[in-house]
Amino acid sequence: MSEKPELVPGETRKLEVLTAIPKNEGVDSAVAATRRVISALLHAGDRTSAEMGAVAAQLNAIADHLDEHNGPVDDRLVDMWSGEGVTRHDPITGAENAIAPPLHLAGREDGSIGGVVTLGLPYQGPPGHVHGGVSAMLLDHVLGVSNAWAGTSGMTARLTLNYHRPTPLFQELEITGRQMKVEGRKIWTEGVISVDGEPCVSAEGLFINKQVPRPR
Numbered sequence: 001m002s003e004k005p006e007l008v009p010g011e012t013r014k015l016e017v018l019t020a021i022p023k024n025e026g027v028d029s030a031v032a033a034t035r036r037v038i039s040a041l042l043h044a045g046d047r048t049s050a051e052m053g054a055v056a057a058q059l060n061a062i063a064d065h066l067d068e069h070n071g072p073v074d075d076r077l078v079d080m081w082s083g084e085g086v087t088r089h090d091p092i093t094g095a096e097n098a099i100a101p102p103l104h105l106a107g108r109e110d111g112s113i114g115g116v117v118t119l120g121l122p123y124q125g126p127p128g129h130v131h132g133g134v135s136a137m138l139l140d141h142v143l144g145v146s147n148a149w150a151g152t153s154g155m156t157a158r159l160t161l162n163y164h165r166p167t168p169l170f171q172e173l174e175i176t177g178r179q180m181k182v183e184g185r186k187i188w189t190e191g192v193i194s195v196d197g198e199p200c201v202s203a204e205g206l207f208i209n210k211q212v213p214r215p216r
């Protein structure tokens, strides 16, 4: 992940994609297929007429095949962190991560960032609505990327969530974030998840300017 230099007064940035663009080949295409499987399994449940024993055998065969060709996890960690720019593996935006919805984010000239995402059954909490922990995960990440976009990043020290109304599944959610203030090592950042312009969840984060070293 590259850090952007601080904006000087009067400087603006063009809109910029801040998340990995999924490819229709390689691991990205397999991950996209896996997301379909996760969703379809949850949709199926135990009342399905599908033969789940056969499904489990097929999926285990795929996992065995991948395990046979995978190297040590330490090497993979180095590989994950070797590039500059956006991450491809995180659980919110990662094109290589099947648990990521995935959310796509872009930086805006006014210093904020934003993106849209529609969440399905794997992210359900209350009936037909998004799990509160999932909203917190999305907002933590969006606040973190907002800091990267603003040029001063840190680790989450405190995240305060306000849940204003239930967040619906199967509807387009807009998620925005903005760095508000930096004082010494302390960074204050805010974000919101909205539907049809109405806020569902808002977040205030305190981040501390500290970086965990990359694996080498």
Ligand SMILES: CCCCCCCCCCCC(=O)SCCNC(=O)CCNC(=O)[C@H](O)C(C)(C)COP(=O)(O)OP(=O)(O)OC[C@H]1O[C@@H](n2cnc3c(N)ncnc32)[C@H](O)[C@@H]1OP(=O)(O)O
Pocket (backbone or CB within 6 Å): 001, 018, 085, 086, 087, 140, 141, 143, 144, 145, 148, 149, 154, 155, 156, 157, 158, 185, 186, 206, 208, 210
């Ligand atoms: C483009 C793509 C990019 C891609 C960008 C990808 C973005 C990913 C974003 C994900 C963000 C995460 O999930 S990060 C992972 C989740 N977070 C963590 O695991 C953090 C775990 N906690 C820690 O490591 C530590 O506690 C830190 C780093 C937060 C702080 O430790 P430290 O560095 O030793 O600092 P410390 O001296 O304790 O505190 C410094 C000052 O902050 C205050 N402070 C510290 N913690 C708190 C707190 N919880 N609430 C209030 N105040 C606090 C202290 O009182 C002190 O104030 P004063 O005395 O100076 O006034």
